[in-house]
Amino acid sequence: MKLNAILVEDEETSRDILRNYLTKYCPNINIVGEATNVEEALVLIRNNDLDVVFLDVEMPYGNAFDLLDKVGNIDFETIFVTAYNHYAIEALNAHASYYLMKPISIEELIKAVDYVTEIKTKEEALQDQVLVPKTNDVNGKITIPQQNGFEILNMADIMYCKADDNYTEIYLNNNKKKLVSKTLKYIEESLKDGNFARVHKSYLVNVNEVVKYLKGKGGSVVLSNGKEIMVSASKKADLLSYFK
Secondary structure, three states, X not given: OOEEEEEEOOOHHXXXXXXXXXXXHOOOEEEEEEEOOHHHHHHHHHHOOOOEEXXXXXXXXXXXXXXXXXXXXXXXXXXXXXXXXXXXXXXXXXXXXXXXXXXXXXXXXHHHHHHHHHHHHHHHHHOOOOOOEOOOOOOOEEEEEEOOEEEEEEHHHEEEEEEEOOEEEEEEOOOOEEEEOOOHHHXXXXXXXXXXXXXXXXXXXXXXXXXXXXOOOOOEEXXXXXXXXXXXXXXXXXXXXXXX
16 A cells, blocks of 8 residues: 655755665655655645655754644654654654654664554545444453442443543443443453453443544544544554454
């Protein structure tokens, strides 16, 4: 699958290295433009149909996060390329698909491109389709603690779970909600044998209840009750792997 890309990098040497590596080792990347600052990048993004942006963090007249804020509704994947590892958390919060450190490792660059290619391929195949999970309906049960004992829930009745500090809100398909004094990580582990996907640091969804996937900033899923839940870029490939 061909991916349209731009390079946003103010250092000419770094830009040349990235361009040469992509040309030699990632032939499915079609570089449609290059920018040295936020304003140049903004023009390229607004005037091209892009699949991926290779983005340096520090640039003249603003940084990568300023650029993403100005773009607004992002429908491309972002691969950060930087010499500074302390931006990793901000990059994750900005829905980065991959985080590459300078000097660029060819192996890591290929992994990053392969990861984005997999995502874009699945997005194209699933866009505007009714999603059909590969797996069968969940028939198991889960036990959740209560103040006066415990309650047993059918896994199939759970639509999604939402983190609330050290608690988890469990939303059922009868419009009821259960508050459990366990972390979302604990609930995720308890549901590991079911058809549940962690789509965000705060959300775990029943893939059998997912009816639509929407591209956008990180993407999102729509559940059978109409609830739309954002998908983190780092979780997108795992989610899409559940569907045909």
